[in-house]
Amino acid sequence: VALNLDLAQTVALGPFNPYIITPEWLARTEIQPGGEAEFRVKVIGEGTAFQIQQVGWEVDLRRLVVSSLEKDCGDLVAKVLRELRHTPVRAVGNNFHFTGGVEDWGQSPLPTLGQKTKTELGDVTSFDQARWAGMFHRGGARIEVTVVAGDEQFAVLFNHHRQTDPRDVEKAMAAAQQFRHDKEVSEQLLRSLLSQEIKR
């Protein structure tokens, strides 16, 4: 039994312009050529969101978010920063979410509320969700790990956060390019901390 990688993404904090970063611009700059790919528009609170070739893009005046299970999100963000070198980026995060059904979790403990497990809550209340979180520092990154147990399913979330110098785009690019490394670290932590394997 193994967990699924449900989300992989790179987030760059900075004032990105949704009128510049469009599917057409990504194709023209060859950051992500559209080709014959399917193209979806999404609605988010502010800014714009779209998906091309299994890569999700979200752009607003606070951040750029690139999500994909197949592509190197950090590399795509670094390519955007190379084109828009004047954008002051003050932090970069690489996020990985793993999910499964509770039956996939095996013998490792899942989050509880105090001493009570889900089944011990009885008639007191209906169980919805419980979480555990931990923070680590490793290789210049602050890593937050969150384990969430829901009613039928669970999720393990990793956030690899790096502060960057808004005046030095190279540092932001380097942080984004830690994407694959951070993914490996997430998988290592999943094994060593929670005794879980990843579905390949």
Place this chain on the structure above:
Amino acid sequence: MTTAHLHESETGQTAYVGTRPIPFATGSVAGSANLTLFRRLARTLCHGPRIQRAARRQSVVRILREAGEPQRYIGELLDVCVHEGGPDGLDLAIDVLSETGSLTADYVFRFLQRDFSNWQTGLKGSRSSDDVWYALARALAKADLDEKNVKLPLLALGLTAGTPSIREATVHALGDLGGASAKKLLERAVQDPDRLVRESAGEVLADLET
């Protein structure tokens, strides 16, 4: 509009999350824990056992109503149902969204504002937002909302969209709605510059007459 700036993270950055603050500003926005679990729930709604479908559908509706940023959740639901949901996906999305009234109307309005037909310039790829609009328009027509002040104005807006497929799906939603006001809008759609929209409007009008 229902979008809310809910929480401030430790760095003072406004963060959009499900129902809790995130400690770090780069923590996943598009994938808060709640949203990740919601996405899994939407998949099990589409692909899980039919006997559990009613209960899961109610869970999805409840989560949408409680969500801090419901647009993001509705977007995920549409994404899962329309693109990964299999043969029942579209109908499930319509069923769920017809129960979330004003949240659906809000999403419809924002979707129409983002009819990015100009983004297609230079792209050869197909645009798959059409099915998303189909589900949204049909859900809006079924929803328990004020017809005169909410449904008809939004569907009238859909008929002015730059994309013909959006206008065509709007025609079918007006057919679901029926009534004199919907017929008036359909009579206008019979004059649409696009042949498919004109033909669909004519067929729907004929159905409503019989």
